[in-house]
Amino acid sequence: TREHLIDSEKLSVASQLAAGIHHEVRNPLTTIKGFLRLMEAELPYSDYFKIIEDEVQRIEFVLSELLVLAKPHNVKLKHENLRLLLDDVKAMFNAQASSNNVQIEFIYDFDNVILKCDKNQIKQVFINFLKNAVEAMPDGGMVTVECQPYTDKKVKMLIKDTGTGMPQKILKKIGQPFFTTKESGTGLGVMLSKQIIKNHNGSFNYWSDSNGTIVEIILPISLISLKME
Ligand code: ADP
Numbered sequence: 001t002r003e004h005l006i007d008s009e010k011l012s013v014a015s016q017l018a019a020g021i022h023h024e025v026r027n028p029l030t031t032i033k034g035f036l037r038l039m040e041a042e043l044p045y046s047d048y049f050k051i052i053e054d055e056v057q058r059i060e061f062v063l064s065e066l067l068v069l070a071k072p073h074n075v076k077l078k079h080e081n082l083r084l085l086l087d088d089v090k091a092m093f094n095a096q097a098s099s100n101n102v103q104i105e106f107i108y109d110f111d112n113v114i115l116k117c118d119k120n121q122i123k124q125v126f127i128n129f130l131k132n133a134v135e136a137m138p139d140g141g142m143v144t145v146e147c148q149p150y151t152d153k154k155v156k157m158l159i160k161d162t163g164t165g166m167p168q169k170i171l172k173k174i175g176q177p178f179f180t181t182k183e184s185g186t187g188l189g190v191m192l193s194k195q196i197i198k199n200h201n202g203s204f205n206y207w208s209d210s211n212g213t214i215v216e217i218i219l220p221i222s223l224i225s226l227k228m229e
């Protein structure tokens with residue numbers, strides 16, 4: 001459809017921009033940081049330094065998110081055990097979850113699944129979605145990650161939160177470059193995740209209502225061992 005075309009056009013423009021920006025902005029930023037440190041050492045302490053440093057850090061954060069986009073073809077695929085990969089994600093995420101009063105549970109309907117993937121990129125996808133889940137639950141809540149065999153060549157993963165959910169008009173825009181409803185959001189998380197999943201020949205889908213949101217990720221697998229009962 002026309003909308004899809006416009007989306008993929010935006011993505012390719014964003015991807016070219018990302019590569020350029022990353023190169024052209026990183027270097028001056030490094031210089032700014034260096035001189036900032038020198039100034040800090042020479043001048044009496046000022047709150048202004050903290051503000052400048054925070055802002056520089058925010059630019060760096062956006063740049064690092066954009067980097068995935070700049071290299072959509074630079075994917076290193078290896079055989080990875082999905083459970084071990086998600087154990088890492090869980091360990092990385094536990095602190096953030098508990099400080100936000102959020103419980104996370106991982107449920108597996110198989111013993112082991114081997115994915116052919118770029119480990120860090122798939123981790124990034126889960127971190128992006130889990131971050132959104134936590135951010136949708138300002139008063140805390142529950143996130144469940146359910147992993148189940150889909151066909152014998154695919155695995156299905158559902159990330160469910162008990163957050164605020166999204167109205168239809170937001171749901172329609174999710175994944176568009178720079179679309180965010182958050183004061184300090186980048187609007188890049190879902191778009192980058194979409195790109196990574198696409199690079200892995202997978203697909204994803206959203207469901208949302210006032211009880212919360214479900215993200216479904218489907219990825220091809222190279223091996224599965226089912227649960228021994
Ligand atoms: P960001 O998190 O920086 O805003 P994202 O691309 O990750 O950018 O998400 C885009 C928007 O989609 C968010 O601003 C939010 O409005 C909405 N969104 C994404 N995930 C969820 C979720 N689990 N629950 C509610 N809203 C969500």
Ligand code: MG
Nearest residue numbers: 128131132189
């Ligand atoms: Mg996000």
